[in-house]
Amino acid sequence: MDKAAMMIKARKLFKDVSDLPTIPVIVSRVIRLLDDHESNPDEVADLILSDQVLAARVIRVVNSPLYMPGSKITSVKRALLYLGFRSVREMILTSYFVDGFKAPEQPFDMNIFWMHSFSVGSMSRRIAAMVGYNDTELAYMVGIIHDIGKVFFGHYLREEYGEMLAHINYTRSTTYDAELEYFGTTHSEVGLCLAQRWNFPPVYSDVISHHHTSELAIEDPLLTAIVALADFFCLAYTISDSVAQATKPDRSEEYAWNLLRQHSRHPLPDNLGDFFFMLSDEYVEVFREVNQLFNTMTTA
Numbered sequence: 001m002d003k004a005a006m007m008i009k010a011r012k013l014f015k016d017v018s019d020l021p022t023i024p025v026i027v028s029r030v031i032r033l034l035d036d037h038e039s040n041p042d043e044v045a046d047l048i049l050s051d052q053v054l055a056a057r058v059i060r061v062v063n064s065p066l067y068m069p070g071s072k073i074t075s076v077k078r079a080l081l082y083l084g085f086r087s088v089r090e091m092i093l094t095s096y097f098v099d100g101f102k103a104p105e106q107p108f109d110m111n112i113f114w115m116h117s118f119s120v121g122s123m124s125r126r127i128a129a130m131v132g133y134n135d136t137e138l139a140y141m142v143g144i145i146h147d148i149g150k151v152f153f154g155h156y157l158r159e160e161y162g163e164m165l166a167h168i169n170y171t172r173s174t175t176y177d178a179e180l181e182y183f184g185t186t187h188s189e190v191g192l193c194l195a196q197r198w199n200f201p202p203v204y205s206d207v208i209s210h211h212h213t214s215e216l217a218i219e220d221p222l223l224t225a226i227v228a229l230a231d232f233f234c235l236a237y238t239i240s241d242s243v244a245q246a247t248k249p250d251r252s253e254e255y256a257w258n259l260l261r262q263h264s265r266h267p268l269p270d271n272l273g274d275f276f277f278m279l280s281d282e283y284v285e286v287f288r289e290v291n292q293l294f295n296t297m298t299t300a
Contacts, residue, residue: 003216010189017156023096023198026051034089045077054092061091065292086137094144106154107162113151116234117144118290123230126282132265133222142207143227149191149208153179176212188212215255222263225256233279
């Protein structure tokens with residue numbers, strides 16, 4: 001099935017959903033300010049302080065083991081200066097993604113899902129640095145949200161998605177292929193619909209849409225290649241669960257690897273297997289970082 005037909009199927013899934021989670025207006029306003037290079041910390045701090053929940057979240061996260069300030073930070077402005085605008089932006093978005101689809105029951109373990117997502121984010125940032133990509137924090141952010149479409153499936157099609165996961169458990173079938181067989185579309189297309197509903201920047205939407213078909217990426221093919229390889233590495237070499245499965249590198253991963261080698265500003269191994277072996281040396285630090293991030297973002 002081609003991408004256009006899969007998108008039609010994905011949009012049909014959205015037609016009858018009236019309670020999609022939204023990003024609060026205040027958060028959207030804060031994000032826009034944090035994206036504006038001409039904004040100043042006082043302006044951003046005042047806006048954050050207008051929402052007590054958001055302000056408390058920023059203070060809690062900046063004082064967590066993830067960032068380890070030398071002394072306790074109690075001022076939102078000091079938190080902004082300590083973390084920087086980009087880190088605050090990512091922290092706010094990430095925490096709202098985690099909260100957005102909370103439900104009493106899911107057909108998969110949400111803790112494992114987010115651990116995988118955070119791992120892909122951290123590994124994407126490292127791969128971006130290895131190849132000299134010019135925005136490692138962007139790689140980190142889109143790595144975290146690449147699989148957001150799976151949460152839609154689990155939230156709104158819980159029984160059907162649970163049956164699909166049970167069917168492919170202990171098989172070599174990938175979740176992506178099973179979704180296509182069961183629903184005529186996948187978490188990539190569903191994730192794109194969510195990204196468009198939430199007015200994500202085009203590059204975010206493109207990575208979400210094509211992290212399993214990196215050869216089709218348009219906005220930033222190199223960024224999509226980075227996230228595609230980080231995702232495959234975390235599935236195949238580190239994390240095994242019922243939410244996602246990987247077998248061997250396919251056309252998308254091979255394309256991503258060739259693109260990475262073509263555009264890397266630094267030397268890379270001769271083959272993809274050696275590259276993944278090199279990444280395994282990074283994973284101890286990634287695992288520590290992910291645990292800290294997960295505990296911080298999921299604490300009430």
